[in-house]
Amino acid sequence: MYEHFILLHSDYREGKRIAFHQVYKSVNGLKEFKKLTDKLKASYPELSFGFHHVKTDAKTWESVVKYDKFFEDVFPVNKFKTFTRCLADENEITSFDIANLITSKLECTHLKLQKLLYFFYVDYVKKYGEAPFKEKLVAWQHGPVVKEVYDKYKKYGSRNIDEFAEDDGVLIFKDDAFKLSVYSRFKQTSSFGKYLDVLDETLGKYDSYPAWSLVNLTHQPGTPWNIVTEGGKRLNNVIDEDLIKEFAMNH
Numbered sequence: 001m002y003e004h005f006i007l008l009h010s011d012y013r014e015g016k017r018i019a020f021h022q023v024y025k026s027v028n029g030l031k032e033f034k035k036l037t038d039k040l041k042a043s044y045p046e047l048s049f050g051f052h053h054v055k056t057d058a059k060t061w062e063s064v065v066k067y068d069k070f071f072e073d074v075f076p077v078n079k080f081k082t083f084t085r086c087l088a089d090e091n092e093i094t095s096f097d098i099a100n101l102i103t104s105k106l107e108c109t110h111l112k113l114q115k116l117l118y119f120f121y122v123d124y125v126k127k128y129g130e131a132p133f134k135e136k137l138v139a140w141q142h143g144p145v146v147k148e149v150y151d152k153y154k155k156y157g158s159r160n161i162d163e164f165a166e167d168d169g170v171l172i173f174k175d176d177a178f179k180l181s182v183y184s185r186f187k188q189t190s191s192f193g194k195y196l197d198v199l200d201e202t203l204g205k206y207d208s209y210p211a212w213s214l215v216n217l218t219h220q221p222g223t224p225w226n227i228v229t230e231g232g233k234r235l236n237n238v239i240d241e242d243l244i245k246e247f248a249m250n251h
Helices: 029-043 059-067 080-090 095-105 110-128 145-155 176-187 194-206 212-217 226-231 241-249
Strands: 004-010 016-024 049-056 074-077 138-141 143-145 165-167 170-172
Touching: 016 029, 016 080, 029 080, 029 110, 049 059, 059 074, 074 080, 080 095, 095 110, 095 176, 095 194, 110 145, 110 194, 110 212, 110 241, 138 145, 138 226, 143 145, 143 212, 143 226, 145 170, 176 194, 226 241
Parallel strands: 016 074
Antiparallel strands: 004 016, 004 049, 138 143, 165 170
């Protein structure tokens, strides 16, 4: 018989459960397993884990799933370093996370979402001196845009994104479950308070503005968009982080 020790974690970004899975010939392996999991918990105190112990007649993960269907949709990871990389990736906030948080708080079109995302970026840089996410801002015709977010939300056209969520191609109304999942995602990160505070400040300043008014604000002389496009003559250039930082510190 084999002793399977499992540390289970829900990956909110990928919408799946992942597990650190180790197999021992004896239950005494629990001592070694606990040393590894204690390291994980110390490195990621904000994350929640569930411990499971299963005994089967094989070393394989398939034997665990066969024993208990509870583990059927779990992605197992056997190597400690690989599992820590998975956790590190989840601890990183992306532009999609911020976009989801914005749409969970208010009704807005895709155009307004992009402008609020930009102003959030500026406010975050001004307060903490660093970019809030890795995706770049690009100077398009109607102001700064995160292309990755644009590609995801362009299908909504002029509709309020907050009205619908897509599930396997079917449009459904967003509900409290969506909002809860968004906040749960942030609660799993070490710096969630910083993001939430800055976004509240940003929305407090710009929430009441119509989308086109926000576009006009991004086009003002001296703004990063105006500088990189030379007043709208040269579009589609990446807006350098240092340029945004310089602008943020002086406004």
